[in-house]
Structures are given as structure tokens and as C-alpha cells.
Amino acid sequence: MDTAPPRDAAPLSYRDAVEADVQALVPLIDSAYRGDASRTGWTTEADLLEGQRTDPEGVLAVIAAPGSRLLLVEQGGETVACCQLEHRGEAAYFGMFAVRPELQGAGLGRQIIAEAERRARETWGVREMHMTVISVRDELIAWYERRGYRRTGKLSPFPYGDERFGVPQRADLAFELLVKELD
Template sequence: MPIDTFRTATSDDADAIADLVNRAYRPPAGAAGWTHESELVTGARINAAQVRLTLAQDDSHILLGLQQARLCACVNVVADGDGCYIGMLAVDPAIQAGGLGKQMLTHAEQFARQHFQASYCHMTVLSARPELLAYYLRRGYRQTGEYQPFPHDANAGTPLRADLQIEVLRKTLTD
């Protein structure tokens, strides 16, 4: 079932967003879903207070995807010069692999073009996640050759590998 409603999050959505993101990125061992990174990073990916701070930032929006009024996906879009940063794309693990991530990503890119007049989008992906990297490459993102260290100071969990890095991807937006 596709997403039937998109809307912009408010601070009232913070707890539900944090729950969704943590279930998608850092579920308990043996949980469903192919996008999680539990084998690479421990601890919560985000908490409700961090979501509220993200929502309070100028030019930062968390977009929600709903199925019959139930939260099933989210993504953060942040204006960044002539482009936008896209992050925190999450789909409920129980319904992943049904095209909802692609639908949410397309909505985020359209929002970036329409709301911020962005000419490109960029994102970061854990370099140790080849299946996730391949997913974004199929969606038109390109590797930039830029790598950054894992953001230890972002309160986004603890890496289980000392060599863990994030890779920057970029996509040019067209009308």
C-alpha cells in the first residue's frame, strides 16, 4: 500500500518520529528490515529532544508519510546553500521493501526543489553499508569521493568499528 498522505511534522510528532527512526536504524537483534545498522552502531539513532531541535532549526523540515493516518515513513530536508541535505529517511521496518522509501525520497526531492529552489540534494551514508549505497545510486545519487569520520559528537550512537566513516552522495535535481 503506498503512502496516501504527506505532511510536515510538528513538535507534537517528535516521539513518534524518534520511535520510527530508531526501529528502522537500530532495532533489536533479529528484527525485520534491511536498512538497519545495528551490526555497525549501538545505541539510539535519535531521541525526541533531538527531533524537536531538528524541527526548531531554520530551513529544516521533517516530512512524514502516512498510510490511513498512521505514520509509516519520514525524512529530514534541510536547506544548504543552493542545495538541500536529505537525512533520516526511515520506513517502518514491518512494511519495508514496498516502495515507500522511494516514494518518500521522491517527495523530499520535490519538496527541496519547490520549497527551497534547490538545484541538488546531498546526503551521507555509512560507507560500510553497500546495500544502502546501491539503493541510493539506483535513485540517481552519485558518489562524490568525499568521506567524513563517524560523527561521535552527534549523540547518534557508538560505532562498533574504529574505521566506520560516512560517505557523501549527491544528486542534481532537474525539473
């Protein structure tokens, strides 16, 4: 999926998101996973879930929670991606990962996850990164496996009936825990 970024691409810059960023982050996150816009990229969940991926309250909660940060990624002064990092004891949790659909497949995701892992290791001294992925997302899970994550087989239920997470189009959705040892 990943190809090398264009030679003339501006470098990525990273900063912690603040409340003023919420209005830009919600459509970014939704566009990476839901609706027709998400079909431009390869991370779409549009065939699995309809509705929103997140809302302003959910994004603000990640920004404001103790031990949590929402890393905002900019390129050439534009917001192009984000990811959540949360300190959970001996591990960090990686979530809310979104790259603008038209930029997917150019290697940005690989760079961003490597930076997130580095920051989690250096900031919190954690030795593992955890994430949850919808278990039927084989292509996405394979992408994470190529980055060193392993499937654990540990499943947690999808929150059916809670439209804050979308409207399921299938009855077999669950989240699987993926884990990576950090050097």
C-alpha cells in the same frame, strides 16, 4: 529491494512534523536502524552501531531549525516514515530517513525520496540534493545510486565518543557525501 506496493495500500500523505509528533518519531527512526526491530527491514545498522539513532532533542532540533523541516509520512492515518529536508544554499540536505521496518521493500522509500526531491526543488529552487551515508553501507548506497545519487568520495568522520549517535561496533566508520542533480 523494492517491490510494488499492494494494490489496496492506502495512498501516502505528507505533512511537516510538529513538536507533538516527536514522541512517535523517535521510536520510528530508532526502529528503522537499531536493535532487533530493525532487523525486520533491510536498512538496519544493528551490526555497526548499538544504542540510539536519535533522541527527542535531536528530532525537535530538526523540526525547529530555520530552513529545515521533518517531513512526516502517513498511510491510512498511521505514521509510516519520515525524512529531514534542510535548505543549504544551492542544495538541499536529505537525512533522518526512516521507514517502518515491516514496510521496507514495498516501494515506499522510492516514493518518499521522489516526493522529498520534488518538495526541495519547488520550495527552495535547489538543483542538488545532498546526503551522507555511513560509507560501509554498500547495500544502502547501491539503493541510492539506483535513485540517481552518486558517490563523491568525500568523507567526514563518524562522531566516535558521542553516544547520541550510537555506540560504534567498528573502528572504520565514516560518512560519505552522496549527491544527486535535481531536474
